[in-house]
Amino acid sequence: MVVFYYLIFPGFLFAAIAGLLTAWFDRKVTARVQYRKGPPITQNFRDVFKLMVKEVIVPDTANPFVFLIAPAVALATATLATAMLGAVNMNWNITFVGDLIVFWYILSIPSIMIILGASASGNPLASVGSAREMNQLLAYELPLVIALTTVIYKVGSLGLGDIIAYQARNDAILYSWSGLISCIVMFLCLQAKLGLVPFDTPEAETELGAGAFMEYSGVALGAFKITKAILLYTAPIFIITLFWGGIQIQGLGILWAFLKYVLFIALFTVIRNTNPRLRIDQVLRLFWIPMTILSLVALILMVLGY
Amino acid sequence: MALGLNSLKKSIWVYHVAASPCNNCDIEILDLLTPRFDVERFGIVLVGSVRHADALLVTGMVNRQIKPRLQQLYLQAAKPCVVFAIGSCAVSGNFFRKSYNMGGPLEKAITEVDPNPIIMYVPGCPPKPEAMISSVVKAISFLDTLKPKKVKESTVRVG
Numbered sequence: 001m002v003v004f005y006y007l008i009f010p011g012f013l014f015a016a017i018a019g020l021l022t023a024w025f026d027r028k029v030t031a032r033v034q035y036r037k038g039p040p041i042t043q044n045f046r047d048v049f050k051l052m053v054k055e056v057i058v059p060d061t062a063n064p065f066v067f068l069i070a071p072a073v074a075l076a077t078a079t080l081a082t083a084m085l086g087a088v089n090m091n092w093n094i095t096f097v098g099d100l101i102v103f104w105y106i107l108s109i110p111s112i113m114i115i116l117g118a119s120a121s122g123n124p125l126a127s128v129g130s131a132r133e134m135n136q137l138l139a140y141e142l143p144l145v146i147a148l149t150t151v152i153y154k155v156g157s158l159g160l161g162d163i164i165a166y167q168a169r170n171d172a173i174l175y176s177w178s179g180l181i182s183c184i185v186m187f188l189c190l191q192a193k194l195g196l197v198p199f200d201t202p203e204a205e206t207e208l209g210a211g212a213f214m215e216y217s218g219v220a221l222g223a224f225k226i227t228k229a230i231l232l233y234t235a236p237i238f239i240i241t242l243f244w245g246g247i248q249i250q251g252l253g254i255l256w257a258f259l260k261y262v263l264f265i266a267l268f269t270v271i272r273n274t275n276p277r278l279r280i281d282q283v284l285r286l287f288w289i290p291m292t293i294l295s296l297v298a299l300i301l302m303v304l305g306y
Numbered sequence: 307m308a309l310g311l312n313s314l315k316k317s318i319w320v321y322h323v324a325a326s327p328c329n330n331c332d333i334e335i336l337d338l339l340t341p342r343f344d345v346e347r348f349g350i351v352l353v354g355s356v357r358h359a360d361a362l363l364v365t366g367m368v369n370r371q372i373k374p375r376l377q378q379l380y381l382q383a384a385k386p387c388v389v390f391a392i393g394s395c396a397v398s399g400n401f402f403r404k405s406y407n408m409g410g411p412l413e414k415a416i417t418e419v420d421p422n423p424i425i426m427y428v429p430g431c432p433p434k435p436e437a438m439i440s441s442v443v444k445a446i447s448f449l450d451t452l453k454p455k456k457v458k459e460s461t462v463r464v465g
Contacts, residue, residue, distance in 0.1 A: 027346075031344070031346060031347075034341060035341040036341045036344040036346065036347070037344050037347045038344075038346065038347060039346050039347055039349055040347070040349075042316075043316070043317065043349050045313075046313040046316045046317040046349060047313070047317045047349070049309050049310050049312075049313035050310060050313040050314045050317045050360070052310050053310030053311060053313075053314065054360070054384045054385075054386075055384045055385050056384075057357060057382070057384055205354045208354070209354035209355045210353065210354040210355035210357075210358060211354075213355070213358075214354075214355045214357065215355070215357055216357060216358075217357040217358060217384035218384055221357075221358060
């Protein structure tokens, strides 16, 4: 059952297909915003299949072991995170004490693997990208953890299943002032986590070429592409789980879940298309000052009972 | 393997190499990405790293300064990789062919490092965007003649 969860249904196969379709949706909407026609629905699958037949080049300057193991670990951990989240949403009882914290730690491993892989490649542009990814990780973790604390305080439990069950018994956390503010903070933090445009400094195409992914080619790059797609699918599900009552996979619940998912993806895409890229110091300042204050205000409001 | 090669036809990532051009061809290349031509609907996107590239778009007469860089870029690209010679300068040297600083033309520079490259020629000064799209279509039909075995031999290369 665990293997099925990990490899097929909420895990690798389903998440990869859903993630690549979501990435296509993102590209298509971007194209329509720019009055272009945009790629066909199979485009992201073709990109990944194509990368499977390209040759894998290990640069002379690279540490081959770390360079090649990083994409594999990133893909495995992203799959583990999405399988955990999906399994908890399917059955609230398979939660365990503190699985929210475990989930969050697993979800940050792909970012760390990007940092490691880029540093191991020995390319100066990739090392700049990896330094920026590290700064960004430090920037968005602080307000995000405070936003998580707000939810944990309200529910009184560290289990993902308990959070969904609490929202099924009472209202969704989003429908209070404190919940709304933390949801907005969480949303922007996940935008930074996914590396979407206002916060895409680690792979800024116009400055760094391909940034942290500079030296990757072939299957290794394909693994990172799938990892990114899986994270793009996981992030909205995570917000829905924490703030909007989770995902019910029966009856009308599927439709509601789908609509909530599309709403968040559309928000990600619209923000991505209407904002210029921030410098890395601006990202740090944005997350450490206004966002941290906002999430602290939400926490105080939650303690006061709003 | 066949799935991968079929996908390659519909997902060509190009890397733009400016080998001492006059920028006219480069402007025409950028035209391909605008709403009027929008090559992303065929899966063609510009990438920032040569390691991701399936095709090199080379513009300009290849002068002596840029020649070793171009050869190095070609060796760094992950194979299979197609080279597009965009514009008359890259195709033949145009009126720079007797020039003192001529290092190319492109064909000579590439064949020095790889005896069997795939080079598509797009003449014109500058070539129309339609001509470039047509050359991509021809390159795609050429992919059918690639033997899958040839790709498999060189899956991991250190260099």
